[in-house]
Each structure stands twice: as C-alpha cells, then as structure tokens.
Amino acid sequence: MDVPIAFVERMRGLLGGEAAAFFAALSQPSATGLRVNTRKLASNQLATFLPWSFEAVPWCPSGLHLLDNVQPGKHPYHAAGLYYLQEPSAMAVAEALAPQPDELVLDLAAAPGGKATHLAALMGNHGVLVANEIERGRTRSLVQNLERWGARRTIITNETPQRLADHWGAMFDRVLVDAPCSGEGMFRKSPVAIDEWSVDAVQGCAVRQQHLLETAARLVRVGGWLVYSTCTFAPEENEQVIAQFLARHSDFALQPLQLPGAASGRADWLPAELVRSDMEYTVRLWPHHMRGEGHFVALLQRTSGSDASMKQRSIQPVSRLMRALWHSFHTATLTTDPAEDATLLAFGKQLYAIPADAPPLDTLGVVRAGLWLGTLQRDRFEPSHSLALALQSSNVPNRCDLAPDDERLRLYLQGHPLHEPGESGWVLMTVSGFPIGWGRRAQGIIKNAYPKGLRIHN
Numbered sequence: 504m505d506v507p508i509a510f511v512e513r514m515r516g517l518l519g520g521e522a523a524a525f526f527a528a529l530s531q532p533s534a535t536g537l538r539v540n541t542r543k544l545a546s547n548q549l550a551t552f553l554p555w556s557f558e559a560v561p562w563c564p565s566g567l568h569l570l571d572n573v574q575p576g577k578h579p580y581h582a583a584g585l586y587y588l589q590e591p592s593a594m595a596v597a598e599a600l601a602p603q604p605d606e607l608v609l610d611l612a613a614a615p616g617g618k619a620t621h622l623a624a625l626m627g628n629h630g631v632l633v634a635n636e637i638e639r640g641r642t643r644s645l646v647q648n649l650e651r652w653g654a655r656r657t658i659i660t661n662e663t664p665q666r667l668a669d670h671w672g673a674m675f676d677r678v679l680v681d682a683p684c685s686g687e688g689m690f691r692k693s694p695v696a697i698d699e700w701s702v703d704a705v706q707g708c709a710v711r712q713q714h715l716l717e718t719a720a721r722l723v724r725v726g727g728w729l730v731y732s733t734c735t736f737a738p739e740e741n742e743q744v745i746a747q748f749l750a751r752h753s754d755f756a757l758q759p760l761q762l763p764g765a766a767s768g769r770a771d772w773l774p775a776e777l778v779r780s781d782m783e784y785t786v787r788l789w790p791h792h793m794r795g796e797g798h799f800v801a802l803l804q805r806t807s808g809s810d811a812s813m814k815q816r817s818i819q820p821v822s823r824l825m826r827a828l829w830h831s832f833h834t835a836t837l838t839t840d841p842a843e844d845a846t847l848l849a850f851g852k853q854l855y856a857i858p859a860d861a862p863p864l865d866t867l868g869v870v871r872a873g874l875w876l877g878t879l880q881r882d883r884f885e886p887s888h889s890l891a892l893a894l895q896s897s898n899v900p901n902r903c904d905l906a907p908d909d910e911r912l913r914l915y916l917q918g919h920p921l922h923e924p925g926e927s928g929w930v931l932m933t934v935s936g937f938p939i940g941w942g943r944r945a946q947g948i949i950k951n952a953y954p955k956g957l958r959i960h961n
C-alpha cells in the first residue's frame with residue numbers, strides 16, 4: 504500500500520519505536536467483520552445458520568470476525584437483515600454510547616447506517632432513534648440499511664446539525680457524532696481515503712469537527728451522553744478536538760471507556776496549553792494492537808445546564824379512507840397491529856407509524872417518519888418492504904418459506920413470479936423463517952413485490 508510520505512513522517516514522529524509495527528500492520532489485509540442483528544436472532548445463532556468460520560469481536564457482543572473468503576453481502580440472509588457488514592473497530596462506537604431502551608437517541612452523521620443499525624439493535628423496539636444525514640444523496644443507503652434491519656422506531660432526517668439543534672435543543676439522552684474525518688484509519692480499505700489525504704485536509708477536518716461537536720453538545724440533555732468518534736489517527740482530529748471542546752465547556756466531562764483491546768488516548772500528543780490528564784479516558788483502536796482498522800472514541804457526559812422542554816407534536820389527521828384500508832389490510836394479513844403503540848401519519852399516499860414519543864418534526868426535512876407501513880393505491884393498501892422486514896414470520900399466517908439455496912428464492916429475488924398454490928392475498932416471503940419481502944397470491948401464482956431497486960441480476 505502506497506501512503507503519502509507526509510503521513511509516514513507524521514506517524515513516525517508520533518509513534519517512535521512503535522511505528523515499524525504500525526506500518527507492518529498497514530501492509531496486511533484489512534479485517535472483515537459482520538454484526539448480528541440481535542433484533543432478529545441471538546448473536547451465537549448466526550454461526551449455526553451459516554457454514555462460515557467466525558471469531559468473536561472482543562469489544563462487541565454481537566460482532567464477528569469473518570475468517571473465510573466469502574461474499575457475505577450476496578447471501579440471502581443479508582437481504583433478510585440478519586447481519587450488517589461492518590469493520591470490527593467501528594463496532595466499538597455504538598457500544599460506547601450504550602443506548603438504553605426507552606431513551607431518545609440521535610445519530611447526527613448517520614449514513615450509511617453502520618452505527619445507526621447497531622444503536623437500533625441495542626435499543627430493541629423501544630425508545631426512539633433519530634438518524635440524521637446532511638447529504639441528501641447518502642440518505643438512500645441509510646434508508647435501505649435501516650429498512651433491511653427492520654428498525655421500527657427510527658426517524659430518518661436530512662438536515663444540518665445546526666437546524667436540528669435550533670429546532671430541538673437539549674432533549675436527547677444520547678447523541679453520537681461519528682465525524683467526517685481524514686480517514687487515515689481506513690487506508691487499508693479505501694484507496695480514495697489515501698488519494699484525498701493531505702496535511703491541509705487534516706486541518707480542515709479538525710475545524711469542521713469542532714463546529715460539529717459544538718452543535719451536537721446543544722442537543723444533549725443534562726445528565727445525557729455524547730460520543731465523539733473518528734476513523735483517523737491524527738491527534739488534531741481526535742484528542743485536540745476533545746481538549747478544545749472541554750476548554751470551552753465546563754458543563755461536559757470526559758468519562759472512562761472500557762473497550763477490550765483498545766489503548767488510551769494520548770494526552771502527550773496535545774499542545775502544552777491543552778494537556779489534561781483525563782484524556783486517558785478516550786480510547787484508540789490501533790491496527791497493530793488488534794484485528795480491525797484505526798478508530799478514536801471519546802465518551803462525554805453533560806453535567807450541568809438546562810434542558811429543552813419537549814414541544815407538542817402537531818398531528819396531521821390521516822384520511823378515513825386510508826385508516827380503513829390499513830385496518831382491513833392488517834386484520835386480513837397480520838396477527839398483530841404494528842402501529843398499535845404508535846401514531847398513524849400520512850405523507851401523501853404513504854402511511855407511517857411514528858412512535859408516540861418521537862420528537863416534534865414540524866418543518867424539518869424528514870426522510871422516514873418511523874416505520875413506513877405502505878402506500879394507498881387507488882382502493883387498496885399495498886404494504887411496504889420496510890413493514891415486511893420489521894415483522895416476525897409468526898405475525899403473518901399466509902407465508903411462503905424458502906431455504907437459502909432454493910432456486911425459487913433466487914427467482915423471487917430476481918423479481919420473477921412463483922407458482923405456489925395456497926391462500927390468496929398478501930404472502931410474506933421468508934428465508935429460513937426470516938422475512939425477506941412480500942408477494943401477492945392469486946390463483947396459485949405469487950406476484951412479485953420485491954422492490955425493483957433491490958432485485959439481483961444473476
């Protein structure tokens with residue numbers, strides 16, 4: 504791997520005698536990881552479903568190192584949302600934020616959704632997760648990943664952090680700032696990160712990170728938690744951002760983080776005027792210490808200040824027709840009402856179940872307002888792919904279960920209809936009992952409702 508000479512010199516200067524081991528690790532292949540969707544199955548269950556070799560990721564109970572050279576993103580279990588492909592070090596971040604069920608949690612820079620899916624799994628079907636992404640184009644992958652994950656109580660917004668802070672203020676129990684950074688920790692995985700790296704880029708990122716952390720802090724309630732993370736080694740983007748933030752904020756305090764295999768942050772890399780002993784509470788994951796890429800994580804708690812009061816959400820009424828069609832769909836097809844503990848909300852012809860305890864959205868740019876239930880099509884209700892993936896197979900009596908290697912499953916994922924006699928109406932398609940999409944059966948033929956954009960071509 505060819506890295507810029509200025510990067511080599513900087514790291515040699517920082518690491519001294521450790522630099523040789525660091526550069527030796529950078530010349531090795533990167534580690535492959537996947538994280539089990541504990542909303543759908545237990546962490547140790549996945550290995551019983553797949554013939555691949557795994558090893559546990561020490562800092563993440565649902566994380567696995569994948570030891571075989573296979574293509575996990577192409578397996579139908581991936582399409583069913585049983586796991587997320589994630590670099591193992593990145594799994595430390597949501598563990599550090601440690602969201603609790605029933606909390607209000609914000610992921611401020613969420614696309615493509617690695618940490619957001621992890622947070623949603625840790626929260627179960629409780630509380631509310633807001634996953635925000637500033638770049639409109641990147642919200643697409645965020646939506647797809649959270650949809651496949653079966654996340655129900657997640658709001659996806661497309662906003663600037665500034666607008667969110669102005670709108671909501673200090674109301675979140677936990678906020679994650681997984682900051683855009685110079686990406687040095689991803690050099691083994693991303694040639695683009697190497698091409699785009701420069702000392703100037705590091706300085707530019709550091710300025711942007713200061714602003715982002717400052718804005719994020721405005722969203723944390725008193726007693727609430729803030730995690731700041733990057734995937735870079737540069738002290739300017741890590742310890743220095745935290746030390747400068749704390750110099751301005753006596754209302755926040757660093758808290759110790761225990762992540763097996765991680766090293767402490769480096770107070771000795773701070774400029775003299777910023778040195779502080781609690782910097783050892785932050786952690787660094789190094790590729791020459793453990794199997795994973797480079798990461799930095801800091802956990803802060805807000806210790807004083809005042810909270811924002813929760814404003815009342817204004818509810819737009821859902822038309823009687825839509826309500827009636829949804830009711831007849833779910834009573835005919837499902838054994839449960841997935842909107843039972845939520846409020847129905849319509850955006851044009853799209854129907855959503857927004858968690859009753861979601862924060863007010865009003866004029867914000869909302870991409871998904873909770874669980875997308877489906878669409879009003881003339882005189883009938885068409886369930887969404889999101890709904891299929893958020894259900895359990897036991898919620899739908901009329902279903903068609905296929906094995907992962909069944910030729911019919913491949914045909915279904917390609918978008919073909921299937922000749923399968925059975926009860927007419929909406930059919931939940933499942934793989935090994937896990938929902939993967941909808942079909943609609945009439946006269947023994949299941950018409951394909953697998954989304955066109957997700958269909959496979961081989």
Ligand code: SAM
Pocket residue numbers: 611612613614615616617618619636637638641664681682683684711715
């Ligand atoms: N958390 C994501 C995950 O785990 O999949 C990765 C986030 S990535 C490290 C950083 C994100 O910050 C990108 O999606 C990028 O679009 C977003 N971003 C870039 N500039 C930003 C800014 N000024 N404010 C907020 N987010 C920004």
